[in-house]
Amino acid sequence: MNKENHQVLLEIKDLHKEYDTRTVLDGIHLRVHKGEVIVVLGPSGCGKSTLLRCLNGLESIQGGDIQFDGESLVGSNVDWQKTRQKIGMVFQNYDLFPHMTVIENILLGPIKVQKREKKEVMEQAAQLLEKVGLSDRKDSYPRQLSGGQKQRIAIVRALCMNPEIMLFDEVTAALDPEMVREVLDVILGLAKQGMTMMIVTHEMGFAQAVADRILFIDEGRVCEISEPKEFFTNPKTERAQQFLNIFQF
Amino acid sequence: MDINWQFIISTLPLYQKAAWITIKLGFWGTLLSLVIGLVCSIILYFRIKVLKELVEIYVELSRNTPLLIQLFFLYFGLTKLGITMSETTCAIIGLAFLGGSYMSEAFRSGIEAVSKTQIESGLSIGLSQMQLIRYVILPQAFAVTMPSLAANCIFLFKETSIVGAIAIAELMHVTQDVIGMYYQTFESLFMLVAAYLIIILPLSFLLTWLERKVRYAEFGN
Numbered sequence: 001m002n003k004e005n006h007q008v009l010l011e012i013k014d015l016h017k018e019y020d021t022r023t024v025l026d027g028i029h030l031r032v033h034k035g036e037v038i039v040v041l042g043p044s045g046c047g048k049s050t051l052l053r054c055l056n057g058l059e060s061i062q063g064g065d066i067q068f069d070g071e072s073l074v075g076s077n078v079d080w081q082k083t084r085q086k087i088g089m090v091f092q093n094y095d096l097f098p099h100m101t102v103i104e105n106i107l108l109g110p111i112k113v114q115k116r117e118k119k120e121v122m123e124q125a126a127q128l129l130e131k132v133g134l135s136d137r138k139d140s141y142p143r144q145l146s147g148g149q150k151q152r153i154a155i156v157r158a159l160c161m162n163p164e165i166m167l168f169d170e171v172t173a174a175l176d177p178e179m180v181r182e183v184l185d186v187i188l189g190l191a192k193q194g195m196t197m198m199i200v201t202h203e204m205g206f207a208q209a210v211a212d213r214i215l216f217i218d219e220g221r222v223c224e225i226s227e228p229k230e231f232f233t234n235p236k237t238e239r240a241q242q243f244l245n246i247f248q249f
Numbered sequence: 250m251d252i253n254w255q256f257i258i259s260t261l262p263l264y265q266k267a268a269w270i271t272i273k274l275g276f277w278g279t280l281l282s283l284v285i286g287l288v289c290s291i292i293l294y295f296r297i298k299v300l301k302e303l304v305e306i307y308v309e310l311s312r313n314t315p316l317l318i319q320l321f322f323l324y325f326g327l328t329k330l331g332i333t334m335s336e337t338t339c340a341i342i343g344l345a346f347l348g349g350s351y352m353s354e355a356f357r358s359g360i361e362a363v364s365k366t367q368i369e370s371g372l373s374i375g376l377s378q379m380q381l382i383r384y385v386i387l388p389q390a391f392a393v394t395m396p397s398l399a400a401n402c403i404f405l406f407k408e409t410s411i412v413g414a415i416a417i418a419e420l421m422h423v424t425q426d427v428i429g430m431y432y433q434t435f436e437s438l439f440m441l442v443a444a445y446l447i448i449i450l451p452l453s454f455l456l457t458w459l460e461r462k463v464r465y466a467e468f469g470n
Contacts, residue, residue, distance in 0.1 A: 058369050084375040095370035098467045099388045108384060109374035141466050161374060 003212055006033040009069060009165060009196055010055070016063030017050055017220075024050050026220035027064070032165070035194040039201060039211035039228070043243060047220045048200040052167045055198070056080075056087045069164065085114060088158030088166040092173050094150040096142040096157070102129075103138040106157045114161065121160065128156040132186050148179030152186055159190075166190065168199040184210075204247050208232050216240050256433050257440060267423040268444045274337070274419060275406035275448070278344025282405060283398070285345060286352020291382065293353070294360050304353070311350035316411050319343050324415040340412035348405045355401060359394030360386055392464045399456035406449055420444050 010032040017025035024047045032038055040048045053059040055066060057073065057080045066073040073083060096105050103125060110121040129135045132152040142150055151171055158166060168187065172180040184206045191197065191210050201207055207214060207228065214231040216224040216239075223237045235241045289304045311319070320343040324336065334342070363386050371385040391398075413422025424441040428434050 056373055058372065080372075081375045081377055084373055087373075089373040091366060091370060091373075093366055095366045097367065097370070097385055097389075099392060100466065109376070112380055112384065113375040113377075143467065143469060157374065 003033045003036045006035055008032070009034045009036075010198075011067040012051075012055075012064070013067070014064035015051070015054065015061060015066065017047070017054055017059060018062045024220050025054070025061075028217075028220075028222055030215060030222070030225070032196060032198065035196055036212045037191050037195075037197045037199065037210055038213050038215055039199045039207040040215045040217060041201070041204075041207060041243070042217035042223075046217045048217055049169050051217070052089070052169050052198060052200055055167060056084050056089055058089075081113065085109070085161050086164045088161060088163035090151070090154050090158055090166070090168050090171050092170040094142070094147070094154045094174075096150055096154055098142050101139050101141055102134070102145075102153050105142070105153065106160050109157070109161050125156070125160055128159055131189070132156055133182075146179060147175045148182045151175065151179075151183045155183070155186055155190075165196040165198065168197065168201070170200050170202065172201065172203060204232070204244075216243070218243075252439075253433055253436050256431065256436050260427055260437070260440065263423055263427065264420065264440050264444055267418055267420045268448060270417065271406070271409050271419045271444075272448055274340050274344060274409045274412060274417070277341045278348055278409065279402050279405045281341065281345035282348025282352045282401070285349030286354075286356050289349065289353035290356035290360055293357055294382070294386075295378075308350040308353055311346055312354075316343060316347050316408055317414055319346055320412060320415050336412075336415050336417045339415055340409075340417050343412065344405055344408060347408065348401060351401045351404070352398065355394045355397040356390060358397070359390030359392075362393045363389045389467065392467045395460045395463050399453075399460055402456060403449060403453060406452060407445070410445075 008031050010030075012028055012030040015025050015028040016023070028047075028051060030038070040051065042048050050059055054061050055068075055073070057078065061074065064074070068083065069086065071083075072078070096102075097108070100108070103122075106125045106128075107118070107121055110116045110124075111118060125138070126135065129138055132155065134149060134152055134156075137145060137149065137153075142153070145153065155166075155171075171187075172183050175183065180203065184203065187197070187199065188206075188210055199207075199210065209228075211228045213225055214228050215222060216231065216235075216237075218239050224231065224235060224240050226236065231240065232244065235244060289308070292300045292304050320339060323334070323339040323343050323346075327334070367385055367389065368381060371381045376384065409419055410421040413419055413425065416422075418426075420441055424437050427437045431437075
């Protein structure tokens with residue numbers, strides 16, 4: 001499925017990120033088109049998560065530019081509160097607010113940040129909860145849910161803001177194998193609906209199934225960008241070949 | 250042992266009056282302490298320049314000096330400087346000055362216990378700093394710190410027993426007077442203990458109930 005003639009939603013140009021003296025991202029270039037699903041792969045510590053975190057301002061960057069929806073996300077006058085509403089992010093450890101029920105978690109952003117009508121948001125939340133199969137848990141507290149359920153709620157919380165792009169940062173890494181599936185199914189469903197996504201994962205089968213393109217990063221540099229079939233059967237670089245071999249027994 | 254019930258009944262009104270004064274001092278002292286503590290801990294959280302240093306100095310000064318000395322300073326010391334306040338005002342300010350630092354430290358530990366990822370999670374849905382404090386950080390900090398806040402409240406109510414030193418007729422002061430006048434030491438002290446229990450036990454139960462309520466969402470029962 002080629003989406004490269006779609007409008008460019010996110011453009012990363014020569015992105016540099018350093019922690020003190022250590023270079024984490026060393027000149028990343030990427031164009032994400034509307035509706036495209038980019039899966040970011042790479043060994044631990046290669047900068048995958050940092051890349052996602054730079055995109056919604058959780059990390060400062062030291063060089064390069066990020067254009068989102070035609071606006072630069074670099075510099076001190078970026079309105080992050082506004083931008084983050086359009087960039088949904090889901091984290092490895094779910095990070096639902098433990099003192100709020102499921103529905104309160106979901107409503108917080110839409111009502112307090114976006115100032116939307118409670119009734120309208122409730123309807124949307126109900127639909128989304130239905131879609132992830134958790135309608136009956138809306139009054140539960142996070143501690144009463146399983147990991148997989150928490151992660152599905154975290155996805156709903158992000159979706160309820162009506163973002164233009166979703167960032168998934170190793171969202172199944174903390175889950176039991178049985179629960180991985182239920183979360184990945186939700187993300188696959190989103191891909192079918194045409195949601196633009198950037199996904200950091202270690203689930204290779206899932207990466208192959210969901211991605212339009214694979215971005216392979218090593219030591220802060222882009223080693224390879226290719227379509228999943230090509231990447232998994234015939235990787236261009238030796239580094240990617242090595243990486244893929246790890247997953248074979 | 251003979252207990253002089255007649256004496257107990259006859260001094261009851263005195264104790265009653267003193268108990269109200271103790272409650273009043275404890276209530277305002279605690280309330281102001283909570284406000285001071287909250288404001289201080291938020292200043293520390295945001296690392297506001299200058300104010301942060303002032304808060305740190307205040308906390309050290311207040312926690313490392315005895316309440317009695319603080320009260321003497323407020324009551325006798327300030328008078329020398331031309332600032333005169335009523336005994337009650339002095340006592341409440343003294344309690345709030347002491348309690349504020351304890352509350353501030355309690356709030357701070359609660360705020361620091363809120364994980365960084367919670368803050369990122371809040372930021373990523375577009376919350377502003379103030380919204381983050383109000384909807385994410387403080388409620389969680391409260392749940393964590395409620396036991397120490399409760400302990401501080403009870404501590405402050407008990408600390409009111411010192412303010413008799415600046416001529417306030419609270420329970421301790423009245424008891425000393427009564428003993429001095431009638432030499433009914435046992436009965437007087439019995440009344441004193443009973444009075445504190447009557448004030449502090451319900452407070453303690455109330456705080457336990459509140460603690461359960463505040464902590465239910467996060468920690469269950």
